Amino acid sequence: VDCEAALGRLLARYPQDPSGLALRGALSLRKRQPERARKLYEQAQKLGRDEFYLRLDLARIALVEGKEDEAIEHLVRAKAMVPRYAGAGNPYLQLAKIYRKKGDAEASRRELAQFVRLVATDVEGRLQLAEDHLEAGEVERALTYLQEANQVMPYEVRVHRLLARALA
Helix, strand or coil: CCHHHHHHHHHHHCCCCHHHHHHHHHHHHHCCCHHHHHHHHHHHHHCCCCCHHHHHHHHHHHHHCCCHHHHHHHHHHHHHHCCCCCCCCCHHHHHHHHHHHHCCHHHHHHHHHHHHHHCCCCHHHHHHHHHHHHHCCCHHHHHHHHHHHHHHCCCCHHHHHHHHHHHC
8 A cells, every 4th residue: 555655765765776666667567657667677677676577567568569579588588587487477378479470370389388388277278289280280289289188178169179170
């Protein structure tokens, strides 16, 4: 509740505190002030603060600004910092989406494949990979993902339709 006031006191006393600047950046982003958030995050980075969530936020800001290549850089760096993070806003799915939009199907599949290795229960990712591999004529690779998806959701109609397509 008193976050902004506390940050104000901290930064009044230590205006170059990288943690305080990063926190103020996060607060600015929550208040829908992405330009201000970017400046604060970049200032915090120059002072030595470089962390996973800061990179995810900078990627989000870059995407809103239409700077996909910059977003990719931040997401790749975030992924290197915490390679096993598969929660909300994870770098793998964001990168897969950006690469797909840019027309780089192979890079998109690579990111999605890394993600499904981390999340054993992700059926959607496996189905997307299976469809991609079927379209590329790579039936064996598609079958691997479909069999995994079937183990997670044995009664999912979409899985069985794709399995039938692959086996045919």
